[in-house]
Amino acid sequence: MMLLYDYWRSSAAYRVRIALNLKGLPYEAHSVHLVKDGGQQHQSDYRALNPQGLVPLLTDGSFRLNQSLAIIEYLEDTHPSPALLPADPQSKAQVRAFSQVIACDIHPLDNLRVLQYLTGPMEVSEERKLVWYQHWILEGFKALEKMAASYADAGPYCFGEQVTMADVCLIPQVYNADRFNCPMTDFPRLREINDNCLKLEAFQKATPEQQADAT
Amino acid sequence: MMLLYDYWRSSAAYRVRIALNLKGLPYEAHSVHLVKDGGQQHQSDYRALNPQGLVPLLTDGSFRLNQSLAIIEYLEDTHPSPALLPADPQSKAQVRAFSQVIACDIHPLDNLRVLQYLTGPMEVSEERKLVWYQHWILEGFKALEKMAASYADAGPYCFGEQVTMADVCLIPQVYNADRFNCPMTDFPRLREINDNCLKLEAFQKATPEQQADAT
Numbered sequence: 193m194m195l196l197y198d199y200w201r202s203s204a205a206y207r208v209r210i211a212l213n214l215k216g217l218p219y220e221a222h223s224v225h226l227v228k229d230g231g232q233q234h235q236s237d238y239r240a241l242n243p244q245g246l247v248p249l250l251t252d253g254s255f256r257l258n259q260s261l262a263i264i265e266y267l268e269d270t271h272p273s274p275a276l277l278p279a280d281p282q283s284k285a286q287v288r289a290f291s292q293v294i295a296c297d298i299h300p301l302d303n304l305r306v307l308q309y310l311t312g313p314m315e316v317s318e319e320r321k322l323v324w325y326q327h328w329i330l331e332g333f334k335a336l337e338k339m340a341a342s343y344a345d346a347g348p349y350c351f352g353e354q355v356t357m358a359d360v361c362l363i364p365q366v367y368n369a370d371r372f373n374c375p376m377t378d379f380p381r382l383r384e385i386n387d388n389c390l391k392l393e394a395f396q397k398a399t400p401e402q403q404a405d406a407t
Numbered sequence: 408m409m410l411l412y413d414y415w416r417s418s419a420a421y422r423v424r425i426a427l428n429l430k431g432l433p434y435e436a437h438s439v440h441l442v443k444d445g446g447q448q449h450q451s452d453y454r455a456l457n458p459q460g461l462v463p464l465l466t467d468g469s470f471r472l473n474q475s476l477a478i479i480e481y482l483e484d485t486h487p488s489p490a491l492l493p494a495d496p497q498s499k500a501q502v503r504a505f506s507q508v509i510a511c512d513i514h515p516l517d518n519l520r521v522l523q524y525l526t527g528p529m530e531v532s533e534e535r536k537l538v539w540y541q542h543w544i545l546e547g548f549k550a551l552e553k554m555a556a557s558y559a560d561a562g563p564y565c566f567g568e569q570v571t572m573a574d575v576c577l578i579p580q581v582y583n584a585d586r587f588n589c590p591m592t593d594f595p596r597l598r599e600i601n602d603n604c605l606k607l608e609a610f611q612k613a614t615p616e617q618q619a620d621a622t
Contacts, residue, residue: 243550244508255497259511262503269496281484282470289477293459296474296511306516314531314539324529335458 194219197241197249199226199233200403203299203364204260205248209403210360211264213394215271219250223405226304246305261295264357276357287351290339290358294365298332302368326374329365336362337379344381348388355389363389367400409434412456412464414441415618418514418579419475420463424618425575426479428609430486434465438620441519461520476510479572491572502566505554505573509580513547517583541589544580551577552594559596563603570604578604582615 196212198205198221212219224247225232232238233245242249242258249256250263252270257263268276277284300306302325310316310324340350347353350362366386369376376383389395400406411427413420413436427434439462440447447453448460457464457473464471465478467485472478483491492499515521517540525531525539555565562568565577581601584591591598604610615621 243553244512244547245550246512257497257500257504259504259507261511262500262507265503266496266500269499281481282472284484285472285477285481288480289472289474292474292477292510295507296476296515297459297461300511300515301521309539309542310529313542314525314529314535316529316531320529324524327524327528332459335460338458 195222195251196220197222197224197238197247197251198403198405199224199247200400200406202226202247203368204246204295204303206364206367206398206400207260207295207360208248208250208263209398210363210395211267211276211357213397214274214276214355214360215267217267217271221404223403225405261291261357261361264360268357274355276355276360278351278354278356283351286339287356287358290336290350291361293332293336293339294361298328298365299368301328322372325372329369329372329374330378332365333369333374333376333379333382337382340381340385348385350385355392355394359385359389362386363395410437410466411435412437412439412453412462412466413618413620414439414462415615415621417441417462418583419461419510419518421579421582421613421615422475422510422575423463423465423478424613425578425610426482426491426572428612429489429491429570429575430482432482432486436619438618440620476506476572476576479575483572489570491570491575493566493569493571498566501554502571502573505551505565506576508547508551508554509576513543513580514583516543537587540587544584544587544589545593547580548584548589548591548594548597552596555596555600563600565600570607570609574600574604577601578610 194217196208196219224238233247239245241256244258248260249258257266277287307321311318311321343351349355350358363386366382411423411434439453448462454460456471459473463475464473472481492502522536526533526536558566564570565573578601581597
């Protein structure tokens, strides 16, 4: 069985949990607590597995893989059904671009290690940290709302009738936006997609609060 | 012919230039000057093409695509030879993970809009901005050096005898590291791969200084 090094509040790990559930792949979750013990991801035994010291990490037999989008594409390559990417190259590219707006240009700016570095060595105040956090979500969501708008009549999800990797990335990011009180009024389509996805069991089971290490 | 919205110093655009050259695909470069006129990427005609207001953007006929890794995978899907990803799912996943360490966890923290936001609304000093810049490169390179080390005897490039998307991402990031005087002494393998890649014409032709908009 695959083993997922996981943390309930990690939105990159949340993406992988959704993808595993959508594909019906059983896995064992191994919690790496990002806050407790000064951050278990920094401990040498975990760094030996993942030199980045981040979650998620997936093991499939003796194969170890970091980076959430690489993991999701690996699941897609090895367990193609149900597909999380369209077959047509242009549609597939659009799903990847949407996903990367989140995975490259929103989330990495707001994750824990960056916030800690901002208020630590950069001496940014807690108040300004929140401004930073919301700024990058709002910047990214403006683009995503436009990217999703042209598919609004095509079905309940980002790119139509089928759930794709774009939805897998969007829902954890909306969770973060809500957690930090980002105003969502300008993003009605993203909110709608979020609500549609959360009707599905694969998404429900992956939510942070449903994880064994949630506190 | 494909059209690349490009900027000589954008390392995300640099990745796409390398990939186009490796695949022998002719393209027309359209410069979007990220500094002149307060940043041409913010102008409404460009935002209409790319709602993120970032480079690169590729057009292929009427098809428009943003996000450098999505573009490279699109080129791979539509022009598979020479391949920039291995066929084996596990090797392919490792190349993607390596690429994403750069494209998700190093570069987005150090790109122009983030540095401008740091010294602007976050009121971080120019001196500290440089500390920030180097910190994320060094953090990422530590992991990449370990990820590449196991392939050091397999060939001149990140993952052996064949150039992959990993090399396509690494070389622009080393360029940035050198530009901002990041100490590279702890990363002998990354330096070696960089030097090997820059012996190839596809990489040479893509370097910032070779672009028509270089100043």
